[in-house]
Amino acid sequence: MTAFGRAIAEARPRVVAALAARLRDLDQAEDAFAEAAAAALAAWPNQAPRDPGAWLWRAALRKALDARRRAAVRARLVPDAPEPPPTPEEALMAADEPIPDERLRLIFVCCHPALALDARAALTLKVVCGLSAERLARAFLVPEPTMLQRITRAKTKIAAAGVPFEVPSPAAWPERIEAVLATLEIAYAQAYEDAALAGDTAGFAAEVLRLSGLLAELLPDDPEVLALAALVRFAEARRPARLDDSGAMVPPHEQDVGLWRRDLIAAGVRLMDRAAGLGRSGPRQVLAAIHGAHLTRAETGATPWRDIAALYDVLLALRPTPVTAVNRAVAIGEAFGPDQGLAALAQVGPERLQAWLPYHAARAGLFAAAGEAVEARAALDAALALRPPPAERLYLERRRRSLG
Amino acid sequence: MQYMLLVYEPADAYEGEGGEALLQDVVGRHMALAEELRAAGVQIEGAGLQGVETATTVLTGAGGRQTIHDGPFAETREHFGGYYVIDVPDLDAALAIARRVPGVEGTKIEVRPLIVHDQ
Numbered sequence: 001m002t003a004f005g006r007a008i009a010e011a012r013p014r015v016v017a018a019l020a021a022r023l024r025d026l027d028q029a030e031d032a033f034a035e036a037a038a039a040a041l042a043a044w045p046n047q048a049p050r051d052p053g054a055w056l057w058r059a060a061l062r063k064a065l066d067a068r069r070r071a072a073v074r075a076r077l078v079p080d081a082p083e084p085p086p087t088p089e090e091a092l093m094a095a096d097e098p099i100p101d102e103r104l105r106l107i108f109v110c111c112h113p114a115l116a117l118d119a120r121a122a123l124t125l126k127v128v129c130g131l132s133a134e135r136l137a138r139a140f141l142v143p144e145p146t147m148l149q150r151i152t153r154a155k156t157k158i159a160a161a162g163v164p165f166e167v168p169s170p171a172a173w174p175e176r177i178e179a180v181l182a183t184l185e186i187a188y189a190q191a192y193e194d195a196a197l198a199g200d201t202a203g204f205a206a207e208v209l210r211l212s213g214l215l216a217e218l219l220p221d222d223p224e225v226l227a228l229a230a231l232v233r234f235a236e237a238r239r240p241a242r243l244d245d246s247g248a249m250v251p252p253h254e255q256d257v258g259l260w261r262r263d264l265i266a267a268g269v270r271l272m273d274r275a276a277g278l279g280r281s282g283p284r285q286v287l288a289a290i291h292g293a294h295l296t297r298a299e300t301g302a303t304p305w306r307d308i309a310a311l312y313d314v315l316l317a318l319r320p321t322p323v324t325a326v327n328r329a330v331a332i333g334e335a336f337g338p339d340q341g342l343a344a345l346a347q348v349g350p351e352r353l354q355a356w357l358p359y360h361a362a363r364a365g366l367f368a369a370a371g372e373a374v375e376a377r378a379a380l381d382a383a384l385a386l387r388p389p390p391a392e393r394l395y396l397e398r399r400r401r402s403l404g
Numbered sequence: 405m406q407y408m409l410l411v412y413e414p415a416d417a418y419e420g421e422g423g424e425a426l427l428q429d430v431v432g433r434h435m436a437l438a439e440e441l442r443a444a445g446v447q448i449e450g451a452g453l454q455g456v457e458t459a460t461t462v463l464t465g466a467g468g469r470q471t472i473h474d475g476p477f478a479e480t481r482e483h484f485g486g487y488y489v490i491d492v493p494d495l496d497a498a499l500a501i502a503r504r505v506p507g508v509e510g511t512k513i514e515v516r517p518l519i520v521h522d523q
Contacts, residue, residue, distance in 0.1 A: 114495060161517050162405040164494035172496065 004048060008037050011053035012130045013214060017106035018099045019060055021165055026109075026127055026155050028064055033130075036060035057099045103128075104218045105165055110154075111180040112163050119154040120183040121190070126151055128214075129207040139190050139204045177219075181228055181284065184212055188232050209236055216271060223275035227284040230275070233268035234291035237261040248394035253334075257298040265295050283318040286311055305335035322353055330362045338370035357386045361396065373403050406448065406491050406518040407498040412482040414510040415456075426508065433506035434486070441490060441501070452486035482512060489518070 012033065019029035036059035040052070049055045110124040122140065125131045131139075137147035157163070168176040191205035209232055216229035241259035244250050272292060275285055290311045297303050312328035325348040333341020345363060353359035360383035367376035380400045388396060418427040434452065441447035459476045476483070488505065492498050495515070502513040 112495075114499070161515075162407075162493075162495045162498070164496050166494075166496065168496065169500075172500070 004041070004044065007048040007052040008040065008056070009130065011056050013103050013106070013128050014053055014099055014101060015057045015060060016127060016130075017102040018057060019064060020106050020109070020127075021100065021102035022061065023064055023068075024165060026158065028067070030127060032060040032064035032067070035063045039063075053099060102165075103214065105167055107180060107215065107218075108167055108176060109158060109163060109165055111176075111183040112158070113175065113179040114161060114163055115154050115157060117182060117186055119150050120179070121186040122147060122150055123154045124183055124211070125187055125204075125207060129211060131204065131207060135204065177222060177225070180215065181224060184208065184215065184228055184232075187211070188235075192235060205236060205239070208232060220274070221278060223278040223280050224282040224284045226271045226275040226278075227282065227288040230268040230271035231284060231288040231291055233264045233271070234288060234295055237264035237268065237295065243391055246394060247391055248398060249391040250395070252294045253297070253303045260295065260298055262298075265298070268292065268295075283315060286315045286318060290315070303334070305331055309335040322348055322356070323358070326353070326356075326359050326362050330365065333366045333369060338366045341366045342370065354382075355386065357383050357388055357392070360386070364396075364399065368399070368403060377403050405494065405498075406489060406520065407495075408516050408518060409488040409490065409498070409502050409505060410484060410514040410516065411486045411488075411505060411507065412512040412514065413485045413507060415481055415483050417508045417510070430506050430508065437504055437506065438488070441488070446490050446492060446501070448489040448491055450486070450488035453484065456483045482510070 015036075016029050016033050019032055020026055023029050023032070033056065036056045039059055040048075040056060043055075044052075106128060107124065110127055111120050115123065118140065122136050125136060126133065133148045133151060134144050136151075137144040140147065142150075188205075188208045191208045212229040212232045216226050219225045237260050238252060238255060240261065241255035241257075242250060250256075268288070269292065272285070272288060275288075290308055293304050293308050293311065309328065309331040312324065312331050316324050316328055326345065329341050329344035329348065331341075332344045342363075345359075345366065348359070350359070360379045364376045364379035364383060367373075367379060377400065380396055380403070383396050384393065384400070387393075418424065431452065438447060438450055456476045459474075461473045461475060461477045463471050463473055463477075465471065488501075490498060490501055492501065495517075498515050502515050505511075505513050507513070
């Protein structure tokens with residue numbers, strides 16, 4: 001991204017949020033920001049102004065109020081125009097205000113539980129981060145018209161159903177913050193899946209990184225918010241090491257620690273320290289602690305499998321999902337031997353997992369460690385039959401070959 | 405904004421032993437909530453409906469031909485049992501009231517904004 005593009009992207013959440021709070025209309029806020037950004041391109045030929053956000057806020061607000069005035073003039077042809085239009089002078093005066101920080105309200109609107117989860121994630125990345133529908137469609141693996149329709153529907157519902165542009169009341173807070181966190185998790189899961197694909201989605205992960213950091217900055221006293229920001233940083237720290245030269249996936253405990261990004265690890269550790277100091281546990285803190293434990297190999301040279309297995313015990317109690325159970329079985333196998341891992345895996349309920357690739361991959365690893373090559377090969381064949389993406393396929397095929 | 409809270413209950417909500425007592429309890433709580441909402445100036449109207457066995461449906465078919473049928477428009481596991489119409493500032497306020505509408509396990513409260521026609 002150019003310095004110019006970065007200045008605009010960094011200013012965007014604050015400016016769009018302030019516009020949306022003022023205009024009470026997401027479309028108008030986005031349009032005004034886009035116009036101001038286009039004007040900036042012409043007005044900043046060589047370098048950005050000292051405070052690009054303030055410049056964009058003034059320009060966008062002026063453009064939005066002008067557009068309203070024009071619309072009001074047109075509406076005067078109809079009797080009883082709804083509200084008196086602001087004069088250009090009023091518009092200029094309004095624009096001299098500092099930018100109010102409405103980012104949290106904007107995030108709560110876009111992540112309202114009255115919207116479907118996938119629509120929330122798309123809308124948040126579109127409105128807050130400015131990702132195009134085309135780029136979101138690629139990341140969420142849907143056709144572009146589908147993505148456009150999803151975003152339009154969500155915006156229409158916000159307006160028609162009266163979703164308020166407010167930070168939720170204390171009574172509604174736990175549910176609402178959970179909705180925001182779930183939205184970010186969906187967005188990040190999408191970005192993480194894309195790691196093995198072409199680099200055109202790496203920018204998508206960067207936006208989720210930025211968004212999770214923004215939320216941690218806005219809600220520094222919510223340990224689960226901090227933990228999610230840490231989790232995204234820990235996972236992103238390993239991104240440069242996730243594929244080998246042949247494009248095959250490399251699991252965390254085999255990755256070259258020299259490729260891990262120390263800056264992101266340090267940022268994640270700082271967030272986790274702060275979360276721990278708040279003294280309230282939660283599933284995202286445990287999950288982030290598991291990711292963090294893997295990363296300690298960079299210092300100690302060994303993956304702390306016993307710690308990881310113990311953390312998975314806690315996570316399984318908080319989030320009893322098959323995903324957690326399978327990952328726990330893998331950690332138990334590494335910590336206490338493949339027989340115990342296979343025993344843990346047998347408790348998961350295999351009939352629910354036949355179509356789930358990580359289950360077969362986990363079984364293959366445990367059988368191979370137990371010296372049961374026939375069973376391991378069968379599990380790898382079952383995994384490969386589920387048509388994994390290229391990086392994972394290359395990795396599984398190599399393991400298959402190593403078993404003869 | 406005006407919202408309708410549509411109350412859907414499981415078809416067998418008040419069947420069996422203790423069903424009648426449960427129904428009386430739920431109805432009593434509806435009355436109390438409605439009274440409170442009216443006093444607060446939030447509730448515009450509302451009513452409970454008699455059972456679906458009392459329902460009759462007028463169906464308009466091709467060419468505008470209308471026929472009369474016994475029963476509700478669709479056979480579903482949930483029955484539409486009553487409604488509230490409220491006037492509150494926004495969806496969050498409407499959802500807060502919807503949470504307080506009494507019901508048994510499986511009760512669903514659908515919150516729908518009303519179309520407002522300009523005068």
